[in-house]
Amino acid sequence: MGQEARRDVPIAPPIVVRALVVGGSLLLALAASPARAQIDVSGEWTGKYHEDFDDRVPGDVQGDFTGVPLNDAARRFAEAWDVTRVNLLEHQCQPYNVAHIFRGPMQFRIWAEKDPATQSIIAYREYLGTYQQFRTIWMDGRPHPPDYVPHTNMGFSTGEWHGDILTVSTTHIKKEFYRRSGIPSSDMTTLVEHYIRHGNLLSHVMIITDPVYLSEPWVVSEEFVLMERGNQNWLYNCEYVMEVPMDKNTVAYYLPGANPFIQDYAKKFGLPFEAVIGGAPTLYPEYRSKLEQLMNRK
């Protein structure tokens, strides 16, 4: 090989530079493989109820519509709501759907399903003790199903990592309620969740969008604690039985103006009913002055 030919050979960089390049490349590669690099959310989690306790554990008072951006359609639905409908056979075993279940007392388990060959995460799965429900959160990038497939209580979920936050999008959710006081949710509800782990605490943030019954997305959050002694998820057994003789085709509801319980919450806490059922404007700090006016007028 002559002198000219040797000039074409690249000059090797110093070893420190090479190490930096290789190290940097490795770091980039690690950062770009989200499924393996993220924090582990697996485990048995139980609710920490310091936040919204009254709403989440003992349950809501009839006529409690506070804190939800309900629209006029939801108000009308709530006005017709008769809580005795839970006595009807077809409603006795109706569970909370995925946009509601986290708002009640609950323990749940998360675990990962991995591809045996690549060890990449195909899906996270959840077992929700309340009502004994299973849920799959697909992590393999698959699209959501078409509109014509059936809806389920848990819906269809896909997830992706944003840094250390697991973000889950859910569609195909069954119609249910946001609150047992009769705030309805529709089958067009979609849910975005963020799972954020801090040590043994898991923050769960829900952004619920419902074009039928909410005037704007409803954002709520809950905290869960890792259970060190796992497998304590509750089991749930429900069989519907006729407890009070009634027409099997009964529809329980109130006609407009006939619901005697609609103002129970407002009366119990001395609040103007207008504020209790006010929807989105009442969620913001600016509403305080309006509430003050209403209270003074009262």
Place this chain on the structure above:
Amino acid sequence: MTPRAAQPPSDRHDSPCACGLRALAAFGAVLGLAACIAAPSVVFAQSGSPFDGASPERVSFSASDKDARAGMDRAERTVDGIEIYHVQGNVYLLVGAGANVAVQVGADGVLVVDTGNAAKRAGVLAAIRKLSSGPIRWIVNTSADADHTGGNETISQAGMTVNGNPAAIIAHENVLTRMTAANRPITELPLNTFFEAGRDFYFNGEAVFLYHVPAAHTDGDVIVYFRGSDVLVSGDLFTTTQYPVIRLDQGGGVDGFVEGLNQMLDIAVPRYLQEGGTYVIPGHGRVCDEADLIDYRDMVVIVRDRIRTLVAQGMTLQQVLATKPALDYDPRYGNDRGPWTSAMFIEAIYRDPGKATSGKQRLPAK
């Protein structure tokens, strides 16, 4: 009794080492017992995995494996713009032909419930052929509507009864009357009619029931139940896309509509937690189950009773419309334009003399 004699006496003093081993063994036994107690629930939970295809009855799931894949293989399931979706058992849904089309396939051949609109008939036939090369034996029309019967001729002519005629088209006799009055070609007409409350026959290994629902959407509505597959086909007695279309001019009525929905509720049985079980193919919209039917039935009853109450107070139609009696359902089922608007739904109930209310109606407090 040698083995018994070989057992150590209970008052025998063990060495510390032996005692420790025994304690360890006892602890192991307790652990083993605990494991045995815990095992069934673990096995139960794991066997309910959506990944393994086994679905225990007493758990509730997110979308099934089948539906979780449904977004991935749409192209493979689409023929000439018609999507094929396996509902359950022998029954498939064809989407994209205007009204929903249900197809039952098996060793005996093909049964088709409704044939979509005429513009999509070639696609419907191609989709049926993708499902089965067997003979199309039967067509059932759930009503006389053009978007449910537009492909009758094409599908019928492509099929064959056991005696060599084009596939038989079955419907209630009122459907034949209305299609004849509309001057539809004879090759589109359901010439295999019935007048009684229902008809049943056995096809593709399961009983097939046709139930006539008088005075609902029209006076010729039929619901079809595939007993083995556990799938109901409702026709326009149930849709997820709009308010009930009540054709008073064709013998329809709101009370009959409610009775039809109640009849379907009698048939449908949900799996655990009001989910799945009997599936319902609506006239338009997505596949549903009993819980969806209940919500729709409740809506019709509540809106009907509100309007009846206002009528009893002497309100005019305009006054009734001004109260927005279906406000809570308008964002879901309402339409301001198109062939069936919210106002038309309210007017149909307003003008329908009907019967007494059947809901657990709460009268205004005095």
